[in-house]
Amino acid sequence: MKSNTIVIIYGILRPNGNNFTERKNNMDKKYKPIVTVVVLVLLVAVIGIVSHVVMKYVPSTEKMDLNEYYGQVADGEIALILGTEKLEDRGLIDGDRVYLPLDVVNTYLNQRYYWDSADQKVLYATPSELTSVSAASEAGDQVWLKDGTVYLNLSYIQQYTDIDAYISKEPYRVSIQYKFDNIKTVEVKKNTSIRYRGGIKSKIITSVKKGTQLRLIEELDNWDQVATDDGYIGYIDKKKVGKASETTFERNFEREQYSYLTMDEKVNMVWHQVTSTDANAYFADATANMTGVNVISPTWFYLTDTSGNIASIASADYVAQAHEKGLKVWGLIDNFTQDVSTTETLSSTAARQNIISQLIQAATGVGMDGINVDFESLSEDVGIHFLEFLRELSIECHKNNLVLSVDNPVPEDFTSHYDRAEQGRVVDYVIIMGYDEHYVGSDAGSVASLPWVEQGVQDTLAEVPAERVINAVPFYTRLWRTTGGNVTSEAIGMDQAQQVIAENNVETYWDKTTSQNYGTYDIDNSTYQIWLEDSQSIAEKVKLVSKYNLAGVSAWKLGFENSGIWQVISDNLN
Numbered sequence: 001m002k003s004n005t006i007v008i009i010y011g012i013l014r015p016n017g018n019n020f021t022e023r024k025n026n027m028d029k030k031y032k033p034i035v036t037v038v039v040l041v042l043l044v045a046v047i048g049i050v051s052h053v054v055m056k057y058v059p060s061t062e063k064m065d066l067n068e069y070y071g072q073v074a075d076g077e078i079a080l081i082l083g084t085e086k087l088e089d090r091g092l093i094d095g096d097r098v099y100l101p102l103d104v105v106n107t108y109l110n111q112r113y114y115w116d117s118a119d120q121k122v123l124y125a126t127p128s129e130l131t132s133v134s135a136a137s138e139a140g141d142q143v144w145l146k147d148g149t150v151y152l153n154l155s156y157i158q159q160y161t162d163i164d165a166y167i168s169k170e171p172y173r174v175s176i177q178y179k180f181d182n183i184k185t186v187e188v189k190k191n192t193s194i195r196y197r198g199g200i201k202s203k204i205i206t207s208v209k210k211g212t213q214l215r216l217i218e219e220l221d222n223w224d225q226v227a228t229d230d231g232y233i234g235y236i237d238k239k240k241v242g243k244a245s246e247t248t249f250e251r252n253f254e255r256e257q258y259s260y261l262t263m264d265e266k267v268n269m270v271w272h273q274v275t276s277t278d279a280n281a282y283f284a285d286a287t288a289n290m291t292g293v294n295v296i297s298p299t300w301f302y303l304t305d306t307s308g309n310i311a312s313i314a315s316a317d318y319v320a321q322a323h324e325k326g327l328k329v330w331g332l333i334d335n336f337t338q339d340v341s342t343t344e345t346l347s348s349t350a351a352r353q354n355i356i357s358q359l360i361q362a363a364t365g366v367g368m369d370g371i372n373v374d375f376e377s378l379s380e381d382v383g384i385h386f387l388e389f390l391r392e393l394s395i396e397c398h399k400n401n402l403v404l405s406v407d408n409p410v411p412e413d414f415t416s417h418y419d420r421a422e423q424g425r426v427v428d429y430v431i432i433m434g435y436d437e438h439y440v441g442s443d444a445g446s447v448a449s450l451p452w453v454e455q456g457v458q459d460t461l462a463e464v465p466a467e468r469v470i471n472a473v474p475f476y477t478r479l480w481r482t483t484g485g486n487v488t489s490e491a492i493g494m495d496q497a498q499q500v501i502a503e504n505n506v507e508t509y510w511d512k513t514t515s516q517n518y519g520t521y522d523i524d525n526s527t528y529q530i531w532l533e534d535s536q537s538i539a540e541k542v543k544l545v546s547k548y549n550l551a552g553v554s555a556w557k558l559g560f561e562n563s564g565i566w567q568v569i570s571d572n573l574n
Helices: 002-013 017-057 066-070 102-109 154-160 278-286 316-324 342-346 349-366 380-399 413-418 420-426 450-461 494-503 535-547 565-573
Strands: 077-082 085-094 097-101 113-116 121-125 130-134 143-146 149-153 164-168 173-177 183-187 192-195 204-208 213-219 223-227 233-237 245-247 267-272 295-303 310-312 328-334 370-374 403-409 429-433 469-474 476-483 486-493 509-511 516-523 526-531 552-556
Touching (some): 077 102, 085 102, 097 154, 097 173, 102 113, 130 380, 149 154, 204 233, 278 316, 310 349, 316 328, 316 349, 328 349, 328 403, 349 380, 370 380, 380 420, 450 469, 476 494, 494 526, 516 535, 535 552
Parallel strands (some): 077 173, 267 552, 295 328, 469 552
Antiparallel strands (some): 085 097, 121 130, 164 173, 223 233, 476 486, 476 526, 509 516, 516 526
């Protein structure tokens, strides 16, 4: 019984061979699709992970289309890269000759190329001579006038301008480097690529080798924006370059430098308003009590027409008397003739040369020591012509040992076209007319508050070397009258101002905000206000000369001063 049970159990546990195989085959058929799906899913997952890794961490090798990068260039044109900037402007190319638009040259490279539209020529003023190149209607010469646009031959630009030029093809492009002092650079540590954008998936603009020096535009977290000398501007992996440093590139370009006729001592100058030949005879009386002054500037010249003719009341006897008193004489020319357009006059080369010729002849004829240019209220459109006038005048002044000075308003945004920086390179002295903060037609206020004057000095020094900047102070003030909301004023001298104060029993007090004595009074339903120019206020302004190491001081005008002001100036000038 026991053995039979075992047999039965054995029979139950071990089926016969055919049944087992059949059942196994059935199970294989059932689960094989599932296994296949699982494998496929895993494979897809692996591929996805690999693809993700590739997409995220493997750099792109795709090259940037340079025609897209530089913009389409038409036949006969060439793309322009100036420093670290791609321009929309196009140059011209004819064979191996490259031409740049005059406006681009003046804006970025050298502003002294002056287009004379009347005579169709380009003028260039060096410190010692004025050169001229006529424009041609076809390529080949130095100046090409095409479709109303003036282009300069690259070789002509390089004659007077310190630049490096890199010319490339496909597409045609020229890269101009013109900044070489204190440039931020980085050096490539290993061969790598510059990309269009920051990121390894961005398209490649160009490849750079280890040791290449790149101009640094901007530092980002992981990428630096850089530029190559030959005109590729893009991004490089920060790990592939060294730390930023300041670099000054060695140059062998030699340009003619301006030399300046400056005084060994501080300039102590006064303007003398002379309106007729008869007035010259009163020189001795006008200067009788004057002390400490070493330069006098009589108002002798003014424009009479747009052809550049000038009126002159210059006097050799006046100059002789001035020299006997130890004074230099800088004759002043102004543009105050209302019916003579300064723009029309100075925009004509013939008119400018006529002015200069007459000025030099008059100056040398009477023995003057210098010329003072007082062209005021210049509109923006005359700016370039005024600068050219100064360049051309400087040449002739220095040939004749004449000091050239120019008067400027206190810098404001709307007077940027005076371009004091360029003036400072060309003339001997730049004079700040530190007055007319408030003027006829303005609200009541100081003629020259100290903070306003000092700001004018600081702004000028941002453009002009201190040793050739003269700060001018007013000998006049304004008596302001307000009646029923209507504001009027008159300019009065120092003695007259004190007389007004005394006659009206005005109590004045020191106004710290203006550094002036201030007074006010009421008469006949009118309110009067005055910010005094006196020994205290003038002293504070003259102190700016030593504070900023300026070249000196000037004053408008002789006859408005009181007898003690000369000593005040002398005491505070050095």
